[in-house]
Structure formats: C-alpha cells, structure tokens
Amino acid sequence: MHYTTAHEDTELIQLLTPDGELRDHPDYPLDISTEEIRDLYRDLVLVRRVDTEAVALQRQGELGLWASLLGQEAAQVGSGRALRANDMAFPSYREHGVAWCRGIHPKELLGLFRGVTNGGWDPYEHGCQLYTIVIGTQNLHATGYAMGVQRDGALGEDGTAVISYFGDGATSQGDTNEAFNFAAVNNAPVVFFCQNNQWAISEPLERQSRVPLYQRARGYGFPGVRIDGNDVLASLAVTRQALRSAREGQGPTLIEAFTYRMGAHTTNDDPTRYRVSAELDEWKQRDPILRMRAYLSDQGIAGDAFFTEVDSEADDLGERVRRECRELPEPDPLDIFREVYAEPNSHIDRQRADFAEYLASFEDAGANEGR
C-alpha cells in the first residue's frame, strides 16, 4: 500500500520516533528548552480538543461544516511555533493548529464554519491570512507577499519570512506550480509547507503525483525536504531552518510533511467509501500526541501531574469553545452589503436601501397582523 513506501524512506527527517525516542539529526539540531517541549505537548492536546469539539458541534447542528485536522497536529504546531511574530502565514482551510499558534481564537474559526462570518480575523494582527478554500491559490499570494518583503528590504536576522500551507492535492494545481516557479526565479523568502495527508478527498496520492512531492522542488531549483509530519520536533526544527534560510535571502524551501488525515475530509465526507480501516490503524500507531507523551514521561520531563493539568486545561477549553460557539452573534441581514467596496457604490447603496425598506415592511405587517 502506498503509505508504507515513505515510512521506509531514508530521506524522511525524523527526530522523535513513534515510540518516543529522540534522535539527533546532523542537519537539524534541536535547539529547544524543556519548557518549550512541554508547551508543544500542550499545544498538541489543546488543538486536538478544539478539533474534537468542533466535529461534535457540527454533529449537533451548530456548525455547517468542519474540516478536521485530526492526525495533522504535529505538522501544524511544529511549523506554527517555528514562526516569529513578524512572519506571515497563508493557510488553507484545515490549519486550525497554525491558527492556534498565531493566536487566533478558536471561536473565530468556528464563526466561519458556522456561517456567521466570511473570514473572521485581522490577518495583520495575527500574522496569518484568512483561510482559503479554492485549492492552491494561497501559494501565489504567499509568493507575492514574499516578493514584497524582498522589495521592502525586510530580510536578515530580524526580517520576515512567509509560509504557505497546502495539501498533496494542491500540488496538482497550476497556481501551486506557478508559485513554485515565481518563488524560485525571484528567490523569494517563502516556505512551502505541504501537508501530505495521503488523500485529496477520495483521491489517493497516486492520482496527484508520480514522484515524491518534496522532489518536485528540484525541478524548480530550490531544496525540498520530507519530514515525518507526525513528529512535532522535526516539524519545528526543519521549518525553523527553512524560515531562517528564507530570511537570510537564500530563497524558498518546500517541506513535505508526511502525515495522515485520520478523520473524514470534512464532516460532509464518508471515507469508508474509498479507504480501508487497516490504513487508519497503521497510522494510529504513529499518533503525534502519544509519541510526545511517551518521550516526556520516559525522559522525566513531565509526569502525571502535568498530564492531568493539560487534560483539565483541555476540558476547560472544550467547554469554552462549545459555549462561545453558541454565543456567536447572528449577523444582521444588512451585513450582506457591508464592505463590498472601499468607496461608495451606487448599486450597493440602492440595493441596501431597497432591501432595508423591504425588511421593514414585514415589521409593519407584523405590528398590524401579529404575523
């Protein structure tokens, strides 16, 4: 089966084995305190909890849709924590872990999936652009942004790097391939972070690519690396290095995080129609959270008290996410006309006025007829 090939892959960069053993990698030294390691574990658990709650909220009819990140926490948290405040992330629609690391409150994410907002957060405040749904488009935006960074002379040690997130399916899009080329010929400070979760809805990786995805970078003229996407430490170390290289003016890197989507594509999807459960069982052995937990306890970095504390923090967060989701205010009907243009626009002004009058006619009728 396709997923075993990369497992044996000698080029797969892994710092933490599925059993929780730490291995040094000559090219990717892990420069991290025990406190940071504990924080990474906490992030993983909390992000998974947000995801679990969101799936449940969708089932209860509180959300229209949710795209679960189950299984991809390590790829997202590792790379997300590698970012600095002035870096800019360009997410797709499943990057709840990245959003978390960028300080975007879970309820902002829920608002989008509940249908009360179209975006939800200020991209500049968080250094994280809005979710994108049209596959591959954000890779060009990230590249253009990085070209802007270059022109601003904002590179160097304290400079800005850009990171773009997308899936294995997205590598088939023209936009992604154009972005790779623009980034390459311009030597733009952008990291392309592909979460290869093996599936694009029902289509396995073989329907998207005949070569390992990280190897594509060579054809464009920049380095590509494949990491164990379920290893938060590898994700952190490799992304840090790629961001540093971008900041130092050495141009783009493609990181392929080899991981697995453990849930359905979205809450609308039924994966039993196209994949076998043995595959899932295999990947459960490589769960990103379990291996961190094993490492933390084997090394005596954390004990039961810490794990209990994180779990109860997750319980609190879960409760808060549920409550805040239900409390999200309903948008006003006239919001439809808001912020369509920066300058006044006569079409919109007229339609807004007509619609306001139309809505008011119901209130009048209600007052008269008790409707």
Next chain:
Amino acid sequence: MGTKLTIGKAINAGLRAAMDSDPKVLMMGEDVGKLGGVFRVTDGLQKDFGADRVIDTPLAESGIVGTAIGLALRGYRPICEIQFDGFFFPATNQTFSQLAKMRRRSAGALSLPVVIRIPYGGGIGAVEHHSESPEAYFAHTAGLRVVTVATPEDAYWMIQQAVTSDDPVIFLEPKRRYYEKSEVETGGALSAATPMDAARVARPGNDATLLAYGPMVKTALQAAEADTERDIEVVDLRCLAPIDYDTVTASVRRTGRLVVVHEAPLTNGVGGEIAARVTEECFYHLEAPVTRVCGFDTPYPQSRLEEHYLPDLDRVLDGVDRVFAY
C-alpha cells in the same frame, strides 16, 4: 417506463445511458470514481464503466478542461465534472479562450463535444466559493451552450442531449434541488425529448409571466400557487444560451407582465438581457416594466444570511405585486 427519481439520480441515469450508447463518452473530474462525486451524481459509474472511462483526475480544473479539449480533438466526448461552481474559475482560460472559440477558428474543421457539469447556486448552508451563480459569464461567451435543469425529467434527458451535442455545453446543476424527486419517463428515444434549447411553460396562466430557471423554478411555481388572486404563468427557461425568445415573448404577449427571477446578482445578469429583449419585442403588449427579482450585487454572503440573499417566496411575490401595482 416511468420511475421516481431525484434530480441527482436522474443525471446519474442519463450519464449512464450516454456512456452505454457511445463508447467514446468519458467522465472526468475530482472524486468522480470510487466516491461517486461529492454529490454522488457519478455514483457507480466507475464500477460499471471502468477507471479508463470514469477518470479521477489530478486536482486541477484547468487540467480537466484542457485535457478534455484534447480528448475531444481526438474523437472522444468528455464530460467534465467541476466539483463546485466556485472552483470552475481556474479553468476559465481553457473554457473561454480555447473551448468556446476553436470551432470558429478552424472554420468548422473542429468539433468540441465537451460537457462541463457544474453544481451551482446557493441554499445548502455551505462555506465560501460553494454557492456561486456564474451563468452570466458563460452565457456571455459566444461558442458555448448553457443549460440548466429544474426537474428530474429534464435532468435525465438534457444531460444526454448535452453529451450528444457537437458543441461545448455548460450543464448547470442546481445543487439545492439535487434531492427533489418526481416521475421520469426513461423510455423512448432521445430524439423525441423536448430539445434542450427550448423553454418550457411549467404552469400556464394569463395575468403575468414569471420567468425562472434552475433552482428558482420551484420557488416561482410556489409563488404562482400562493397567489390566489391572479393567474400566473411560469416559464422555465432551461437554456440560457441560446435563449428561446419565441416561448418567452409569446407568453408575455398574452399576459402583458413579466417578472424575471434568478439567484445570480441583478446587475448585468441574464435577467437584464431578457428584460431588454422583451422590451424591444413586446413593448406594445407590456402593461408594466419588466421587473427583476435577483441576488444582490454582493459576494455570496456567509451561510447564515443566504436566506436573505436568495430570492424567496415573499420576494418573488413582492416582484409580482410590483408589476400589478404599476
């Protein structure tokens, strides 16, 4: 042979019939194989016709339409599925600059029998880019035929007509009506079915004409039904390019009033074109200006507001009132 089918199942049955009757017919798109498409419209086709004829493509719309053009040039009849309306746009260059113009450029030497199926329109509580109404872009592009269906019967026959057409056809599927069910006469010859470019009087009436297509036909019929004081005719346009003006103007000449309804934004939409043409051809028959009830000139809103964006029964009736109050 009548059977009750949903619109989705009727398209499936029509696709199956088309593939059965011509081995050159291919189906291609994202997730159309094992999954049967995200709306299950292609359910079971790969199982029965094989992965060579029902092709799960890489995730690339320009690639889908571009290679379909090549396959058509080689004598095949590809049916492309674009997963959602909002994901058509990566394929615009291939569709507008290439697919639509090749026949003309080759002075008729080339035929492009490509069908592009697109689930379109709102009303399913989706997230962004899943509820677009792009029909005017297509209808504005010479060289394309643009059709949409409102009933399972039309769905079954029109998809087959689209496949057998030697022109490129944009086949718009009203996704919020996929589950509407009614009787379909699946027996009989394709040649006997109403041509796909003919409009249809869905409900006869004498006092005003309500013109709709695709997802709004049902709403228009409900509005006509709800208006107990007036006798409203409903015309289902079916084909947006070319438009069957004969049916439209014949109706308006009799009723004297026209309300055009669509989900797509009002300005520069299909409704504007119809209003202009009806004014030109039926000026002396009109009792009131042609009125349009449409989506707003805004991006499709977040799902919690779509009930306000989409013309509903009340807004359609309000439009009808306006042509009588004139």
